[in-house]
Amino acid sequence: MSFSTDTKNELARVIPEKDCCKLAEIAGFLRVTAGFLIAGGGRVRLTMTTDNPAVARHFKGLIRDYFDVDTELDIEKAPAPRKGYSYILTVTDLDDSDSILRETGMLMVKQKMNYISDGIYRDIIRTKCCRKAYMRGIFLGAGTISDPQKGYHLEFVLKSNTLAKDLRHLINTFDDLSVKITRRGDKYIVYMKNFQYIRDTLAIMKAYTKVLELEDVAISKEMRNQATRMTNCDNANMDRTLDASERQRLAIRRIREMDAMGKLTPKLRDLAELRESNPDASLTALGEMMDPPLKKSGVNNRMKRIIEFADKL
Template sequence: MSFSSETKNELARVEPEKKCDQLAEIAGFLRVSGSLRLTGGGNFTIVIATDNPAIARHYKRLIREYFQIDAKLEVGGAEALKKGHTYMLTISPENHSESILRETGILLVREGNNYISDGIYEELIRKKCCKRAYMRGMFMGTGSISDPEKSYHLEFACESRTLANDLKKMINSFEDLSVKVVQRRNRWVVYMKNSQYISDVLALMGAHAQMLAFENVRVQKSVFNQTTRILNCDNANTDRTLDASEKQLRAIRSLKQSGQYDRMSEKLKELADLRISNPEASLTQLGEMTDPPLGKSGVNNRMKRILSLAEKVMSEK
């Protein structure tokens, strides 16, 4: 099962207790997963579809609890598409479908005429708890999240620009959250790639187990990346040390061949001998071997004098 499916299954087990949250979650799911069928007399039948049985059971139960009606649950095959089954909840005019559309902010009135809105009804999301519930409903209907082992990406695919912009505004109203909107074919996608934002959204929606799983992967990847950076840095430092050591050894050999080595001070001879005996040692390590011990800057100054003497010898040849 994908990380996205596991997240939706966990969200389907969240039971909102407050009536305002129940309504907001139903409205969010209905907004992206519902469709309308006209029946006789200008009435509407609501059809809500999902391919997840846990989500279908969840909303059948939630609709019954809030609206006191029993939505009809049907299972339809999708063999031609090879995508398993489609679970459909149907709410007929006899079950007050029009009232439900009005209360969820989908059927509105303008200049005395009914119209179907394509955005988020502000009255439903005035409180933060309602925003979280609405987001949860929309995610179960049209959201997806990538496996954090592969990438960080969470998105909501919306049918209209208005809905995408309203969702962006709602999510961005939470402190330290930010999403973007992009058009993808005939849809507008609200998405985020920041791992901290995704973790926060999972927690806000109530997917706490998935949030912990996400954080576990995030921490492991962070530790791995940090370890890799340290190893790369160590390797680079080792390479620089070896390159510098080879240059110093060439200088010392040149001084010995020219006879200049014997004319150097005892301190410079000591350092030159230590370098020959310890070609892989750093300047700090060489300093610890001198008698008395010498700091890195002191070793560096003496080594510069050795290199300078060698350059002078080479220039006189």
Template sequence: MSFSSDTKNEIAHSRAAKPCCRSAVAAGFIRARGYVFPQGRAGIGVAMTTENPAVARYIKTLLFERFGASASLHVGDCGFKKGRHAYELKVAPEKGADRLLSQLGGIGPLGAADERLYKGKCCRKAYLKGLFLGVGTVSEPEKGYNLEIACGDEAFAYAVRRLMNSFPGIHARVRTRRGNAIVYLKNAEQIKDTLNIIGAHAHLLKFENVMILKNIRNRTNRINNCDNANLDRALGAANRQIEAIDRIRMEGRMDELPSHLIDMALLRLERPEASLCELGELLDPPIGKSAVHDRLRRIIEFSRG
């Protein structure tokens, strides 16, 4: 099982308490994975697919409970991945498809009906949860930080980005891959916050543990790479750096530096005796020795005009 499908399993087994939110989860999922099908004279049915059986069962329950729609569950071969199953939920016209469609305002481009469904903050979280269950993925944190909602069309992707970015601290972006518009996050903190928003609390903790371990490992590597052997040489370099920074300040050109170089320069003035490694550790976020060296070199270049 992947981190992604485990996360979906966790969400599918949790119980969103408020009825409004339970509707919003279903609405988000249907927006992501639903489509309509004609059924002779009986009218129009609604169907949706997922690769995750727990998600299928969860949505089936919500459809019945919130919309009085009774879905049948079919297991088939997943067309694109061999050996994997696809689960299809089908609501026939006489089983409540009309009710479902009228409450959702149809199935099509994200419209006013969806925004009405996720008006409250609780429901915005729930709707995002439904979208994630439908077309979301989150990478194994050991391998890298990436959370995606694969939206398909661009207008939908921008609406999803708006929804995600309405939560404090989340800055999702959109990119298009082979004609598929994807909303994504690459920042670990923001992915963590999103896992919290969609109610994947156990996986949020797992994610956090990996983050902490990786930070410790990076820090240890940086410290091991430190070379304090030639202190005299380091001090000679520090004097040259401080002279350069003073020159920039006297000429009133400090503001022309990019902000990360200003931080570097001010820190060097504050800590003339610190080694490159120590300077790197004092920055937020911390950087390695060679990056500190590079920044100081650029400051010296800048001071020469």
């Protein structure tokens, strides 16, 4: 089961406490899943379609609880190229369909003519708790989230540019949240890729288990990245140590070939002979071998003098 499906299954277990939040969540879900069966006389029968059975059960119960309306649940094979099944909720009574559409702000009247609105009905999301519920509803209907092991990406796939802009405005009302809009074919995508934005959005929608999982993944990634940085740093230090050792050995070899070891001071000659017999030792280790022992900085200064001497030969 995908991370996105798990997230929706968790959100489908969240039951809003306030009636206003129940209505807002239903409105968000309807806005992206509603379909209409023409019943004649300009009236329609309302349907809602999802590919998640837990989501279907959730809204069947939520609509019954808020509107006192029972919906029929039908299961159909999902149309190609999708796999699995579609779960279709149908409000069979025309009056009930009309009532639900009007109260959720989808069915409006202009010049005595009914029409289906395109964006988010502002009266539904006046309070912060209702904005949270609306976001949860619209995510359950049209949202997806990537497996955080592969990357951070949360998006809402919408059919209308107006709805996309309204949703962006809604999300941006929350502190430190920001989303972008792009177009994919005939769909409008409201998305975020920032880890903190996605974590906070999941918390706002009350997917608390997924928030913890997301944070666990982020911590694991940071630990792996830190280990990689430390390994790279160690390798770089090792490379620098080996390069320095090679330059020192080449300088000492040149001094030998020029029969100039006797021209070095006793201290420099002792260090050169130590390097010859311990080609892979660090400067610190060479200093500990000397009598008396010498600090790394002292060994480094003497090595520089040996190299300078070799360069002049």
